[in-house]
Amino acid sequence: MKVQQISVFIENKTGRLAEVTRVLGGADISIRALSLADTSDFGILRLIVDQTDKAQAILRQDGFTVSKTEVVAIEVPDRPKGLNEILEILDRADINVEYMYAFVDRRGGRAIIIFRFDDIEKALATLPKSGVQLIKSEIFQNT
Amino acid sequence: MIWNDDFETLPREAIEALQLKRLQQTVARVQATVPFYRQHFARAGVSADQIRSLKDLQRLPFTLKQDLRNNYPYGLFAVPLEQIVRIHASSGTTGKPTVVGYTRRDIETWSELMARSFAAAGADKGDVIHNAYGYGLFTGGLGAHYGAERIGASVIPMSGGNTKKQIMIMQDFGSTVLTCTPSYCLFLAEAAAEEGLDIRNFKLRVGIHGAEPWSEKMREEIEQKLGIKAIDIYGLSEILGPGVGIECIEAQDGLHIWEDHFIPEIINPESGEVLPHGEHGELVITTITKEGIPLIRYRTRDITRLLPEPCVCGRTHMRLERMSGRSDDMLIIRGVNVFPSQIESVLFNIEGINPHYQLVVDREGNLDTLEVQVEVNEKTFSDEIKEMQNLSRRIRKDIKDLLGVTCSVRLVEPKTLARSEGKAVRVIDKRKSLDS
Numbered sequence A: 001m002k003v004q005q006i007s008v009f010i011e012n013k014t015g016r017l018a019e020v021t022r023v024l025g026g027a028d029i030s031i032r033a034l035s036l037a038d039t040s041d042f043g044i045l046r047l048i049v050d051q052t053d054k055a056q057a058i059l060r061q062d063g064f065t066v067s068k069t070e071v072v073a074i075e076v077p078d079r080p081k082g083l084n085e086i087l088e089i090l091d092r093a094d095i096n097v098e099y100m101y102a103f104v105d106r107r108g109g110r111a112i113i114i115f116r117f118d119d120i121e122k123a124l125a126t127l128p129k130s131g132v133q134l135i136k137s138e139i140f141q142n143t
Numbered sequence B: 001m002i003w004n005d006d007f008e009t010l011p012r013e014a015i016e017a018l019q020l021k022r023l024q025q026t027v028a029r030v031q032a033t034v035p036f037y038r039q040h041f042a043r044a045g046v047s048a049d050q051i052r053s054l055k056d057l058q059r060l061p062f063t064l065k066q067d068l069r070n071n072y073p074y075g076l077f078a079v080p081l082e083q084i085v086r087i088h089a090s091s092g093t094t095g096k097p098t099v100v101g102y103t104r105r106d107i108e109t110w111s112e113l114m115a116r117s118f119a120a121a122g123a124d125k126g127d128v129i130h131n132a133y134g135y136g137l138f139t140g141g142l143g144a145h146y147g148a149e150r151i152g153a154s155v156i157p158m159s160g161g162n163t164k165k166q167i168m169i170m171q172d173f174g175s176t177v178l179t180c181t182p183s184y185c186l187f188l189a190e191a192a193a194e195e196g197l198d199i200r201n202f203k204l205r206v207g208i209h210g211a212e213p214w215s216e217k218m219r220e221e222i223e224q225k226l227g228i229k230a231i232d233i234y235g236l237s238e239i240l241g242p243g244v245g246i247e248c249i250e251a252q253d254g255l256h257i258w259e260d261h262f263i264p265e266i267i268n269p270e271s272g273e274v275l276p277h278g279e280h281g282e283l284v285i286t287t288i289t290k291e292g293i294p295l296i297r298y299r300t301r302d303i304t305r306l307l308p309e310p311c312v313c314g315r316t317h318m319r320l321e322r323m324s325g326r327s328d329d330m331l332i333i334r335g336v337n338v339f340p341s342q343i344e345s346v347l348f349n350i351e352g353i354n355p356h357y358q359l360v361v362d363r364e365g366n367l368d369t370l371e372v373q374v375e376v377n378e379k380t381f382s383d384e385i386k387e388m389q390n391l392s393r394r395i396r397k398d399i400k401d402l403l404g405v406t407c408s409v410r411l412v413e414p415k416t417l418a419r420s421e422g423k424a425v426r427v428i429d430k431r432k433s434l435d436s
């Protein structure tokens, strides 16, 4: 149920973000979800792609600093307070969310949120018991 | 072992009494015999008879490397050439070399001080000393050679180069002490490994390294790769050659400078003001027994500090901290003196940081600013912003706590910091273009 995410360190200067997408595109790697967290000096680009290992290798080759992290993808129910219910479950179980970002799964037409937890094992043990729908990593792969 | 117990363990008062007597003799001699010094002292409005205490040393003007160049080749010699038995010269990277001459007694003194140095490094007559310092105009080879003979060791006069032969002889002759530059030492270890030999299985037990700056990290690497104790030695040809100061094997913490022959001072390289013991600044040395070319308050350009605390080895001569850079590299940021090497050592002590950094000094209004740029690598990179900010904060805090200077930290992508000819450009001082 874990999903592999890669993070890339980029300086805040023009062209660096485009360089990442150019390198990945050139290697036929598709970006499934993306989020950029930035400060005044630098940013951290988080990506979920269809070929994680290849993407990591090719970005490294291009001189980027890359790391791999495990995250959890959760389908958010399409109703008011859908996200809030999930956050309350996490809160009760004392699981911290380091960051999260959303994207829409085009094929399923569902809203999916990527969560980075401080304790992913605990999150994986807790969430399904509370009826939360976890997304298998396969949906990010090329099919 | 202490080579010369009488002198190396003299009480402080006795050292100072001896220093004053020898200083007075030296100053009187150069004033009488070296026209340069006669004029130099006159311009500073001081003369030999005014030196009544060690503190009066501070009234004398400095001698610069440029003064040796201006008086090339023999102008600063204090004796006629017929009393000079040896001439050495430093490699002149820019222009003419600096030339030094030794009388018979100077060679005697040098051998004695190198003998003390070998003994401090734990060598004795049972040792086979593999001397890979260059023999020639450079003082390293012959300086170490005479000291090694003086303690009665078996010295192999290898000189530099021909690495394969060095390794063969080191192994076959059973060398126990290696004298060479620290970088050549590591080069030897790597070359041995390439031949399928583990240099740690050789009989080597001590390395005595100097003639170029090196770090505590490099010591660890040498000690680990060669399975030896690595000892730092200090010297410069203008003052004597190797053997001006050395670490003792007991402490490996600071280099004893032979105070019965040299008077060390630490000055602020900008103002020339003498700094109290313990403060970092430029090392200034006055020779007080040399005959051929005595130098008064010679500015070494080397940055260190004096450690007056007693040493476990029993020697009473003060120690110099490992040289941490050249005064030419000093930055003054809002009145605080900072050396790039100091920042480097702060960074080295933060887990995971690689040695690639750059300092950008600028001025905003009337305030100097220092930005420390540090390359991010996979060890320091995190996917969480707060972790990265913690790293920046940690660097900023350590620099503030240890060096007393406030800086900003910019994390940059790897290999973005300018490198020229494999050597990193460490400092960009934008104030210089503002001033001009």
Ligand SMILES: [Zn+2]
Pocket (backbone or CB within 6 Å): B247, B248, B250, B251, B256, B311, B312, B313, B314, B315
């Ligand atoms: Zn000692």
